[in-house]
Amino acid sequence: MNVPIIDPLQGDFPEVIEEFLQHGVTKCIAFNRRGTLLAAGCYDGSCVIWDFETRGIAKELRDKDCVASVTSVCWSKYGRHILVSATDKSLTLWDVVNGEKITRMTLQQTTLHARLHPGSHTPSVCLACPLSSAPIIIDLNTGSTTVLPVSVSDAGNGTAPPSRNKFSDGSPPFTPTAACFSKYGDLIYVGNSKGEILIIDYKTIQVHGIVSISGAAVIKNIVFSRNGQYLLTNSNDRTIRVYENRLPLKDAASAFDDICKSMDELEGIEKLKAVGSKCLILFREFQDSVTRIQWKAPCFSGDGEWVIGASASKGEHKIYIWDRAGHLVKILEGPKEALTDLSWHPVHPVVVSVSVSGLVYIWAKDYTENWSAFAPDFKELEENEEYVEREDEFDLMPETEKVKESDVNEGEEVDILTVENDSAFSDSDMSQEELCFLPADPCPDVPEQQDKCVGSxxxxxxxxxxxxxxxxxxxxxxxxxxxxxxxxxxxxxxxAEGTGGAHVxxxxxxxxxxxxxxxxxxxxxxxxxxxxxxxxxxxxxxxxxxxxxxxxxxxxxxxxx
Structure with missing residues (x-):
């Protein structure tokens, strides 16, 4: 699909509800990396995969052992696996092509968000955020878990002693609510209830930096942009903040050594905060200063140029769209029902939202089609203008209208095998193993109708x-x-038919x-x-x-x- 041709027609951001999808009661959604498939977790524990091009169901993943509501769905790097978490404390890894369950495990607490490691081709490690405990790294092959530190004392880098129940100052314990991988998975960003972002090395599980958020409010969401250059946080202080990532996308862990060497004069927490200030720099803050509403499910657009957030108020389906400069450009108002999840298409200006009733709404650009054929230099005039022609504009001059020779070398060989990188996916590598589409399974007719047709x-x-x-x-x-x-x-x-009797x-x-x-x-x-x-x-x-x-x-x- 030629994205550079489609994008100018569609516009930059959606405006109206184009249509809606319905299959059961949907709770959460997630696009694959190419945006061709949409996974939806349902209330009955199943996971439905929609073909987003045809808007038809391509696959339904259902486990008889899981009938609880799904809390999150996550695609693997190449789209061949899906990780599903549910309210019955289970984590299930599915093979999308075969529709088979690879592994299923039960944790001690319900997982709110679960993410597969973005750097591995075959998913074997995931990051889970339980309801009221520290985030954990889970090995899906062995089932072993590693608890991530949520404070400097837990990591052993600070002066305060570790405490499981209360801090040294008597404040309530940490309640981490969000965590995410970096673009290539070498770093983990964890948020805690004191408004701090901890930058943790994935291999050593050591805290390398701390970024303090103004207001010290609980962090509810942490999301990276697709290109890995920006980090978004959603806090309880009704503010969405965007940070610019100053670390390199690859081998970010090695970059900490150079930063730490420049901070040798500092020690302890002060050093970690100084290192964190070099890694993440506050770029913009988004909030509604009039209504002061809470935000839900914020995320970036596919190209990172737009930031969207949904209103967390009950009884309204509102989506706010800002540009990266901080200006509010659009408010999308849907039906009078709350919103539970939100996602922006990786390529097109399309937003998909989930209502509390379980419907999936597709928001798209509202443009007027024009089927008239115009010249390339055609310009529409708002009012009539008098045109004065040149004296020789329409004169025939055959001697000057000679055909120019083409600069194209006709003898040059044309390469038709090499595939150029799509600008929309310039930040990610393409693989032949990536799954973009699923074969359509034809729906059989109802047996009663078949028997009726055969009988007739x-x-x-x-x-x-x-x-x-x-x-x-x-x-x-x-x-x-x-x-x-x-x-x-x-x-x-x-x-006989009129009397209802026999044929006489x-x-x-x-x-x-x-x-x-x-x-x-x-x-x-x-x-x-x-x-x-x-x-x-x-x-x-x-x-x-x-x-x-x-x-x-x-x-x-x-x-x-």
Whole structure:
């Protein structure tokens, strides 16, 4: 798909609800890295994968052992695996292609967020954020867990002694609520209840830096931009903050050595805070100074140019969009119901939101289509303007209108095999193993409908060969109607159906007029003049049939009288 051509048509940010997706009660969503598949965790413990191009269900992952509500879904780097966490304290790793469960484990607490390591091709390590305890690193192969430090005392780098219940000053214990990997997974950023961001080395599990947030409010969300250059935090002080990452994207851990050498004169917490100030620099703050609302599920756009956050107020579905300069550019207002999750498409200006009722709303750009064909230099005028032509503008000058020679080297070989990097994915490497689409599974027909169709076709065959009597209500429920063998049977069948009795033929004595017509049969063509609609229908049914017509004439005469 040619993204540079599509983006100018779509615009920069969405404006209206384009459509909605519904399958069960959705609780959380997540795009794969290319934005072609959308995973949705449901209330019944299942995970539905939507093909975002066709808006159809491509796969449904369901575990009979898990019937609890899903709290988070996360794609692996190449989109072949999905990690699902649920309220029954379980973590399940799925194979997307085969729809098989790879592993399932139960933790001590419910996991609010779970993220796979972004640097590994085959997922074996994940980061889990429990409800009311420190984040943990889990080895999915062995099931071993490593608790991350949430304070300097826990890491052993500070002067204060470790404390599990209270701090040395008597304040409540840390309640970390958010943690995330860096772009390549060599660092982990953990937020605590005192408004601090701890930068932890993934391999040594040591705190290398601390960034203090103004106000010291509880950090609820930490999200990195797609390119890894910006870090977003959402705090209880109703403020979304964006920090600029000054560390290199690759081998960021080694960069700490150079920073620490320049801070040799400092020790302890002061040194960690000084190092943290060199790693993350506050870039912007976003808040609604009028309503002072809390924010939910903030994130970046695919290119990192926009920041969005949803209102956490009950009974409203509002999405705020800011540019990176800090200006509020749009407020999207949806139905009168709360919002539970939010995600921006990795490539297109499309936002997907989940309501508390379980519907998935797709927000897109509202633009007017123009099917007129214009010249490349066409310019629309708001009002008429007088055009003054040059003196030689329309003169024919063949000697000056020579065709210029092309600068293209026609003998040069054209490379049609090399695939250029897409600008929308310039920050990520492409792999042949990456899963972008899933094969569509056709939905079989309902068995009841199949039996009904087979039964109606068999009745049609039986009526043609065996001349079995028609069933009750034939012709009204889509079933085949038995063709009559003679006009007399047509009349008899209609009478039998009207009375609801068995098929009994009526024997009548031919009238004198009927005998006279029967005697003249064969001498001249028979013409019957019907005076009612019902008799005209019966006349059409006997055309071309060589049968005894006396009984039918008696019926027609009775109806006429």
């Amino acid at each position: 076709s068999s009745k049609l065959v039986d009526s043609n060969h065996c001349r079995s009597p028609p069933s009750e209500g034939a012709g009204q429920n889509g079933q085949a109607i038995q063709p009559a063998s003679s006009p007399a049977e047509v009349v008899d069948n209609s009478v 033929k009526r024997k009548r004595r031919p009238s004198e007029k009927g005998l006279e017509l029967q005697a003249e049969k064969g001498k001249k063509p028979l013409k019957i003049k019907a005076s009612s609609k019902s008799s005209r229908v019966k006349n059409k049914s006997i055309v071309g049939q060589d049968t005894d017509i006396s009984e039918f004439l008696d019926d027609a005469t009775d109806e006429y009288q």
